[in-house]
Amino acid sequence: MTSSRSACTRSNAVLISAALASMAAASAAQPIVVAPAAPEPVYYYDLATGVVSESDPRGGASGAVWLNNNTAPCAAGQLTNLIIDDPDLDSNGVGDTYAIPCGGLQNCEDGSLLWWGDIEPGTLIDRFVIRYVSQVPVGGAQCTAGSAVEGLDMIVSFFDANNDFQDTNRQCIIAFRVENLRGSVPCLGQVFPVRYTLVVDLGPGQAFTLGASPTDLDGDGLHDFAWSVGFEQNQPTRGPMGVVAAAPKLGNLNDLAPHPADASNVFDGAAAFATTTACTSLAYVNGFSLGGFSCDPGAQTPHTSGMIEFYGPNPPCQCGIADIAEPYCSLDFADVVAFLTAFSGGQNWVGNLAPPFASQAPPDFSDISAFLGAFGAGCP
Numbered sequence: 001m002t003s004s005r006s007a008c009t010r011s012n013a014v015l016i017s018a019a020l021a022s023m024a025a026a027s028a029a030q031p032i033v034v035a036p037a038a039p040e041p042v043y044y045y046d047l048a049t050g051v052v053s054e055s056d057p058r059g060g061a062s063g064a065v066w067l068n069n070n071t072a073p074c075a076a077g078q079l080t081n082l083i084i085d086d087p088d089l090d091s092n093g094v095g096d097t098y099a100i101p102c103g104g105l106q107n108c109e110d111g112s113l114l115w116w117g118d119i120e121p122g123t124l125i126d127r128f129v130i131r132y133v134s135q136v137p138v139g140g141a142q143c144t145a146g147s148a149v150e151g152l153d154m155i156v157s158f159f160d161a162n163n164d165f166q167d168t169n170r171q172c173i174i175a176f177r178v179e180n181l182r183g184s185v186p187c188l189g190q191v192f193p194v195r196y197t198l199v200v201d202l203g204p205g206q207a208f209t210l211g212a213s214p215t216d217l218d219g220d221g222l223h224d225f226a227w228s229v230g231f232e233q234n235q236p237t238r239g240p241m242g243v244v245a246a247a248p249k250l251g252n253l254n255d256l257a258p259h260p261a262d263a264s265n266v267f268d269g270a271a272a273f274a275t276t277t278a279c280t281s282l283a284y285v286n287g288f289s290l291g292g293f294s295c296d297p298g299a300q301t302p303h304t305s306g307m308i309e310f311y312g313p314n315p316p317c318q319c320g321i322a323d324i325a326e327p328y329c330s331l332d333f334a335d336v337v338a339f340l341t342a343f344s345g346g347q348n349w350v351g352n353l354a355p356p357f358a359s360q361a362p363p364d365f366s367d368i369s370a371f372l373g374a375f376g377a378g379c380p
Contacts (some may be wrong), residue, residue, distance in 0.1 A: 012353035027066035041145040041196040066310040073252040074295035080245040081133045082300035087238040112230025115305045117266035118222035121214035122321035126207035128312035135193045136239035138183030146183035154178045155276040161215035162226035165271040165287030230276030247303035322374035
């Protein structure tokens, strides 16, 4: 498996090309709940070197900065698969496995789901983790983890300034393509969905910052951002692909233990796109929720957000909002130049470090004060 990185600017054109595809209509975007039958395979991908490993090259990711990972809050082992691709191989307008409607477009593949939440402004990310679901058949010993499938790719995109299904403030900041995902080996005569934990390590120059230009659209003092996951299937034998859903920690019996980096204000809903990334064109299909998260007996409803974890440098980088230029995790003259350039040019995407964070608000004296305070505080 290999990975590649693409970057978007505030006004860039094509990030990652995507064939026209479709996504589930709101009425049919139902999850498939399957209890895992075996330990979940975990794979580590070093984006800088292309090395794939089954052991953590860091020896443990201690730099957690944002965790949306409460995947089985209602019952142990009860995970929810959010199916994103369900190929329509017989061209009857619905996905072959889960009957997901194709929305009148060409097929039921290559779409994406987008979710959003809040994070501390200026959060540096150099590792992310996603649990994906593969039902693409591959050969191998029965009931074992699948091998890499050439042509089966995932595209993960990150956005600033998003707080709604069709938020016009949304700005793509970066996207990653992970190629040749794993498939599912037939077990007992059937191809079951297999879950994999994908860990992507970003090397020097690959890390990115959420909220380098803070945008607080909901007035809670945090930066509003979004992420999307989509799949492209160019292999001969195609099948359903998706992600594992995650829920907030509300004191349910099987909640994960509280963590200082627990995700903030993750919306219980998703926006569906007919492209694998909204950086190229906002091919919006619909927004939906699975009915409102609940663990009530007899009325359990999954949360609609996708599982994702963010990690910073290990040990974590704590240089604050003044760390706006490479090299990150240090405060130097490059950060001063970047801020002054942005401030003098009215570029609120870098120079706007203090409220108001609205997209039309130019930098002002409060931003100078915020920068000087953060720069003077240094890196702990």
